[in-house]
Amino acid sequence: MPIFVMLTKLTDEGANTINRDAGRIKEVNKDVEDLGARVLAQYALLGEDDFLNILEAPDIETITRISLKLASRGTLRIRTIAAMPIDDFIQSMK
Numbered sequence: 644m645p646i647f648v649m650l651t652k653l654t655d656e657g658a659n660t661i662n663r664d665a666g667r668i669k670e671v672n673k674d675v676e677d678l679g680a681r682v683l684a685q686y687a688l689l690g691e692d693d694f695l696n697i698l699e700a701p702d703i704e705t706i707t708r709i710s711l712k713l714a715s716r717g718t719l720r721i722r723t724i725a726a727m728p729i730d731d732f733i734q735s736m737k
Contacts (some may be wrong), residue, residue: 645699645701646698649723675709679701
């Protein structure tokens with residue numbers, strides 16, 4: 644199944660939400676799964692972005708729908724990038 648990297652940056656509203664209830668992050672993960680993807684790994688970041696999520700989704704349409712639904716809440720800004728396992732990349736170069 645295709646892999647996607649989702650980099651997110653909290654808005655002021657999102658930061659307030661996390662400050663009040665950090666467990667909300669896990670609730671959003673459940674929302675992502677209900678929308679058809681699976682969270683493989685998740686990291687909090689220091690720097691330009693606040694979170695890095697590695698997701699598995701059946702197709703680009705699914706991850707696009709998820710990105711738009713999450714962003715429409717107004718609590719975060721998202722950058723989504725398609726990723727390929729390095730062995731698959733090497734094989735595609737042959």
